[in-house]
Amino acid sequence: MPVAANTEFFIDPSRCIGCQACVQACEECDTHRGHAMIHLEYIERAQSTQTTPVVCMHCDSPTCAEVCPADAIKRTADGVVQSARKPRCIACSNCVLACPFGVPKMKSEFELMMKCDMCYDRTSVGKKPMCATVCPSQALHFGTREEVERLRPRAQPVNRFRFGQQWITTKVNMMAPAAPPAYIDVTAAMHAGPTGRRYALPVVGAGASG
Amino acid sequence: MTSVVNERSTMEAFGPHRAYASGLRLASGVEPDRVVNTHCCFCGQQCGIQLKVKDNEVVGFEPWTDFPFNRGMLCPKGVKRYLQGAHPDRLLRAYQRDTTASSGFAPLAYDQAIHRVAEAIGRIQQAHGDDAFAVLTGASLTTEKAYLVGKFARVCLRTANIDYNGRLCMVSAAAGNKKAFGIDRAANPWEDILPAEVVWISGANVAECAPITTEYVWQARENGARIIVVDPRITPIARTCDLFLPVKPGRDVALFNGVLHLMITHGWVDETFVARSTVGFEAVAEHVRAWTPARTAEVTGVPESAIRQAAEWWGTAQTSFLMHARGIEHHSHGVQNVLGAINIVLASGRIGRPGCGYATITGQGNGQGGREHGQKCDQLPGARDISNPEHRAHVARVWGVEPESLPGAGVDAYEIFRKIDKGEIRGLLSICFNPKVSLPDNNFITRALEKLDFYVAIDFFLNETARHADVVLPGSLHEEDEGVVTQVEGRVIKINKAVECPGDARQDWRIIQDIAGALGRPHGFTFDGPRAIFDELRAASQGGVADYSGITYEKIERQFGVFWPCPSEDHPGTPRLFESGSWNPVARGTGPFYFPDGKARFNVAAYTPPAEDTDADYPLMLTTGRVVSQFLSGTQTRRIGPLVDQYPEPRIEMHPQLADRLAVRDGDWVTAETRRGDCTLRALVVTTIRPDTVFIPYHWPGRKSANQLTIAAQDPISKIPEYKVCAVRLRKAAAAPDHAVLEPQQG
Secondary structure, eight states, X not given: OOOOTTEXXXXXXXXXXXXXXXXXXXXTOGGGTTOOOXXXXXXXXXXXXXXXXXXOOOBSSOHHHHTOTTOOOOBXXXXXXXXXXXXXXXXXXXXXHHOTTOXXXXXXXXXXXXOOOSOHHHHTTXXXXXXXXXXXXXXXEEEEHHHHHHHXXXXXXXXXXXXXXXXXXXXXXXXXXXXXXXXEEHHHXXXXXXXXXXXXXXXXXXXXXX | OOOOOOHHHHHHHHOOOXXXXXXXXXXXXXXXXXXXXXXXXXXXXXXXEEEEEETTEEEEEEEOTTSTTTTTOOOHHHHHGGGGTTOTTOXXXXXXXXXXXXXXXXXXXXXXXXXXXXXXXXXXXXXXXXXXXXXXXXXXXXXXXXXXXXXXXXXXXXXXXXXXXXXXXXXXXXXXXXXXXXXXXXXXXXXGGTTOSEEEEEXXXXXXXXXXXXXXXXXXXXXXXXXXXXXXXXXXXHHTOSEEEOOOTTOHHHHHHHHHXXXXXXXXXXXXHHHHHEEOXXXXXXXXXXXXXXXXXXXXXXXXXXHHHHHHHHHHOSSEEEEEOHHHHSSTTHHHHHHHHHHHHHHHTOOSBTTEEEEEOOOBTTTTHHXXXXXXXXXXXXXXXXXXXXXXXXXXXXXXXXXXXXXXXXXXXXXXXXXXXXXXXXXXXXXXXXHHHHSSSXXXXXXXXXXXXXXXXXXXXXXXXXXXXXXXXXXXXXXXXXXXXXXXXXXXXXXXOOSOOOTTOOOHHHHHHHHHHHTTOOTTOXXXXXXXXXXXXXXXXXXXXXXXXXXXXXXXXXXXXXXXXXXXXXXXXXXXXXXXXXXXXXXXXXXXXXXXXXXXXXXXXXXXXXXXXXXXSSOEEEEEEOXXXXXXXXXXXXXXXXXXXXXXXXXXXXXXXXXXXHTOOTTOEEEEEOSSOEEEEEEEEOSSBOTTEEEEEOOOXXXXXXXXXXXXXXXXXXXXXXXXXXXXXXXXXXXXXXXXXXXTTOO
């Protein structure tokens, strides 16, 4: 059974609290138990508590599949890019190096590339992916577009990305401000610092060091 | 006899060891024998969760998306909670202390252990009086167990000295709520957060300590709410808030007084509500007259402009929700902080209506239910007062004893240790409490434990405190018993049994009843299960403020929980308190608040500095708290491998300005010293904390324990310890500490 066409994945990093419930829950998925496929990164912990989760974006034209010399990576008709097929994967890591979002993981113990498959065992039977089900901030959200439009008027889904000269359209949406850009320029954002609250205070009792 | 015990050998035998998924828990496509709807065993959110059971073992979980509070959402602790079962450290039998055994303990037959406990209780009480034997309990117990232990202390042991670890958690909020509202419960269900125009969060690291509440706050923001966060640290919830007030630890009441001052001077007080539904406003208005923005800024360390902005948003909102947690409550004036918060809620008139809310975020799993039914030193079931003759008479009638036979109020959990130190208390039974890690100035606690003539610990793992026990009895894990708990909103929910107790372990209520039997006083302790205990609890609570009499297990299942008060079986429960025209047993129709005149109370909330302010010798403030992957003293979470790996060891969080002065870089070993002890940990250098404040999470034992440093100063009303501020100094450590060779979860 394919993933229902009216349900989509929406990521809103401004909601992320870095709790790693998604990472812990990803390990519980039946297709890759014990191995988390999701990435959760601090942007720059020294400056901010900002974190961001990265699942597979499930590209329309997946770079990972395009660079695979063994044709091991398949995109099913419902738009989900699957983990490498074990009989075909030659563990060359081309996909790991090529994915602009940094998603695939080379599991050398299995000689196999593994990646987020949008919890295909769950989403193909009408359930939500594990990470988006448990996410306490709903930075990872799985549902219908109507639901997101109704619940989240402050942001709009965007699924066009620019990496230098490469343009990518994805199945997974990134929530952007209410008047969103037509695409997200990832290369341009790479050198931006963390966002959110900061403040500077002089040290109280400076000089009286402990 | 020469002792051969060393802590390493004890840890080798009893842990903490880290458990990871293996076997069935790692296999794909395992068909569970059954899936059990229950709740997480950790914090006060009590998220619904489904446990997958195969061959009497919890092998995994499935999100319970139908449960309305969390709709499937879980934090990392909830996701991995299933790994606490079938754990190599699990106590499978009774033990007695044996200094000739390298682990410190020798196995003991269960019946012999019970006999030894009863004999010791009898001996101590005969020689030193009934109050010389004390009971310490916990707010992770089901309400049935909490009720039974309270009854056991009062009826079987006849000791006044029972208290619980909620003393470290919810008591300031409880005392403040009772003074202002006459009732101690979150005033609103969490759905009232969603339509709030302003969400005010004081002293609550929501993202890490109550993660599921995050989604409610973010959804309120989607609906247009402004989020105000008051905290010495830019926690994850504070990072994107609309207004951040970086308060100096211990100054919250000054901030609330300053906000009320501005509400009054700008005419932002709901005078109709104040006149109709409250008393005491004039005295409070007079008191806050001195709290000008300039003085408030000076005392709190918050810029005046931010105070004015917060007051304006709060003062002019049509709907709002104010929530706070241990950040304002863990103080020697924690009750005053809570009263200050309630004063700005009452002045706004925004309570008792949809989208108009106030709540403390209860910390422990059964923090709410665990304090209502009799394990708190001054309370009887139904949130009744042990000093009130009518209340005593009601409960004595249900228990079939004379009211005069019930002891009076005992002392708080910390005072129990002072009495142990003084030799007044000679024996102790503890269950579900790890004071050697969780109480402040815990080197004192360790010394006191060694003075006991007899100590029996009931638990499922040998926690650090239980290493001092003479007898250890193997109790039950959360998933091995059924019963109710009351979560953060005041919703009574049902914990369902998933598996049987292994080995000689058994449900804690059975152990308590076995001790009562061995003491020759089984009357009132012959229940055949939690349902029977709950039925008696319902009767004992009837007519009280916390009235559970109309709650049944079936109604809980049917309604996804029942909000107390629920005074009859045809009553649906009370999600929102203080609605206009609502009836309660104290006001009896005169008004919505729980006083005879039905009106809420303003209370003058006086500011006093922390018990130990900074000085030239100790120039910095230490504050303590939690991290998201650990829970309380870590008895469970330090045994769950993936949770340990997520945040392996405590670090001292400090601002780079401070680190520069100490010549410390991120990851360096740093020694923190207070007048009570020292602790050497690695630095975490971040700009997300006030430069005059350092933070250490408290989940670890031994030489990694933050509570070696904290102060045992307590609030005079609630007796909560001042975990959130004391004076500290730091220096770069010359070398790695001895504990660096231990595994991360050990200490």
